Amino acid sequence: MTYIAKPKFHHPGLKKNELGYTHRDYEGKISTLCAGCGHDSITASIIEACYELSIEPHRVAKISGIGCSSKTPDYFLGNSHGFNSVHGRMPSVLTGANLANRDLIYLGVSGDGDSASIGFGQFAHSIRRGVNMTYIVENNGVYGLTKGQFSATADRGSKSKKGVTNTDNAIDLVAIALQLGATFVARSFSGDKTQLVPLIAAAIRHKGASFIDVISPCIAFNNHAGSTKSFDYVREHNDAVNRLDVLVGRDPIAVDYAPGTVQVVEQHDGSKIALRKIEADYDPHDRLGAQTFLARHAAKGQIVTGLLFVDPDAEDLHAHLNTVETPLNTLEADTLCPGSAVLDKINASLR
């Protein structure tokens, strides 16, 4: 597939969003991943979410680490700057980029090897700093590019394609993100676009550290019997707590649903998330409750998906650092340099 250059023309009647962009304006190069890869479904969901939100494609910065998942930013938002950085180091590069220009949208794309192993520390610290970003882990429980080694999110007892049983405990990045204070935490499944697209959209609109763990089966190395990250296993064990719609500058469509099953969450930027509750007693504003709920279901072998926690009034790193509204990368000598008169005073104080 990948030797074919992607044609630029498209159907003249293609639907346009509020800014006049078509779906195609949010696409990137043709994927070089395996046909059927879960990651490509996530790419499609990112494209869909950005289209739906009417984001200017070039105002997004896509940053990734190393691995199959980290290659995907090349396959969406072709008019955005992308940065395929160093293995496990996406969070620090994204943090720096965000500090330089607070006006862009930051999309961090990572994998389970990238975030749960080599980059576990950077994942943790970017979350606890509250960097305003959407951090997506495309989680397949396996090292695909190096052909099938277990990753740190592989469940204990799960089997590799070669028949080896994993004896190490799994890291649940969602549980960790909750503990570290992420202000938007969700889990989804690459095969469930109706759940994933609005989750990504809501995460992008969230001001603070948004984390989405997307179970994304590896068609080549982790889609067999005995794997707990295969399409079949995830479909059987998926327990969604809610489904949502993101409402930006449109009339609430919450009225479509029966009263009592819809919860509307207004985010910092005025956008609204309409949560169609599946678990009636699930409260997405209760961090402790979410942690308990998650642990209880994990013990039963269930994979909880949906919006697990959101703090709509979250503050981000820029708020913590009290930085100016103007992006730092636009400041020049006239505002940054204290000048020679101040330097003379400094000299005088050093004698």
Next chain:
Amino acid sequence: MSDKKPISSVNDFVVRFANVNGSGSASANEMFARAILRHGVPVSPRNIFPSNIQGLPTWYEVRVTEAGHLGARGGVDMMVAMNPQTWDKDVAGIEPGGYLFYDSTKPMPSTKFRDDITVIGVPLTAITNSTYTDPRQRQLFKNIIYLGALSALLDMDPKLIEQLIGEQYKGKEKLLSSNVHALHLGRDWALQNLKCPLGLRIRKSDKVGDRIFIEGNSAAALGAVYGGATVCAWYPITPSSSVAEAFTAHCKKYRHDPETGKAKYAIVQGEDELASIGIVIGASWNGARAFTATSGPGISLMTEFIGLSYFAEIPAVIMNIQRAGPSTGMPTRTQQCDIIACAYASHGDTKHVLLFPEDPAEAFEFAAAAFDLAERLQTTIFLMLDLDIGMNHRLCRPLKWDDARQYDRGKVMTTEMLEEGRDFGRYLDVDGDGIPYRTYPGTHPTKGSYFTRGTSRDRYARYSEEGTVYADNMQRLVRKFETAQDLVPRPLQANAERPTKYGVIYFGSTSPAMDEAIGLLEARGHQLDRLRIRAFPFHSSVASFLAEHDFVYVVEQNRDSQLRQLIVNENGIDPVRLVPIVHYDGTPITARFIAKAIGDHQDQLKVTPLRKAVS
């Protein structure tokens, strides 16, 4: 008592204070050094401290030098021995004819002294305890009391010390008067009970001029403020932490919007050095001026990212405050030992720009220049300081800034340029200098975006594993490095009075010791031309200097003569003609050491000193 005549010297001697870490002696000792400066007499102080917070021995050495020799001298003329733990070593270290100042509250056996030194006992603890009851006060004021006694012994003007105390405790009247009181307690006791002054004396002079007294780390941090750094990410490591701390302090003063109070900077203490350099690279990629400060172990951790900065061509400024390595080495001792590690940091073929400031004034200038260079060259710039410059107050020329100066943001293609239809290839060498244009993220809706990666790519940033495409890019990086030669600070040459076949190359904190050594060598009849290297890549004048001399000494503070290796490697010259002079025990290099090492080698070469030849 003495069988050696007491040393007699005005404005030229070394006083060393032996203290216990955490006893509050540092501020009293620093005040001693500043007080001498106020007499118009240059001093060069040095902290010699352990990797510890409280309890271990620490020394503060003040070289009083009317002649302005700011390098370490070696030897101690007067020891202020306040630490029983190091007593024997401290007493043994005094020059014959020197002086020992100690707390005589408890009697010491005569075996604990030496016959060839003058012993001065002041009952510091007794004076302190009879005046103060609070244990904390007793400890702190004891330091001021010995400062008072020393002022009498060394014939210092107490008014000048009072003035300093007044400046330090401005607005804190109670502290001010109690410090002045303590000062006079010690001073009066000495005047009444001891023969004052000693053979060592301070006499007012006018040799300080308009020079300032500042630590290199603080100056470098100020250079970052003036140079427009807006993002600083760092991880604590001795001896570099005070760079970030000083940057924070300077920014709090000079970088807040007067109306909104908001910060025109962002400082993040990273979780490690990997995150710190990652943040710097992310911020620089996005068009902000960013830096980190670290030391050897941090450099080792950062090397993967440094390679990315080189290959993906992202600006970064790294201040490396060098300490003795390898591994954890001696964290609180000085060396110039990361030259090779930084020049060729990371796997694959890489080369990086290094700047070598000699003192705080150059640390300020080079730090500011580093941001221009990083953005112009789109690569990592290392500011190579060391503990000796970074963590000691050094007398240097005042810091200067030209208000007309604008930042050189390098080759950045703007929205307008893209609209004009300019051809944008992220790795396209349009000007023949090896430096391509870049765009900031978010510049244009349809033009100028590209995918940054550490993998090979073509001139238009498209992934490629074609050998020719890869080699083309690597060759352009070589061209870019050649361009850097003419952008970095040039070497400074100083020729001997008479033409000579011998030269010496040195850099960084070796500078003051080298300047002094030249005088010592000249006094012995050895003439040497000097070249102080201030940056890598080496300017062509380095090769010329090598060609003009039969033998060139390369003086540096590491075991393996790393700068010499770099010169040999980069200039392809016969190593035999480059004589290594290395000092690497963790103490700062001295003029005495250099003069002896070079003098001995000159003797081996059977060079007849000019003076003898003439006579």
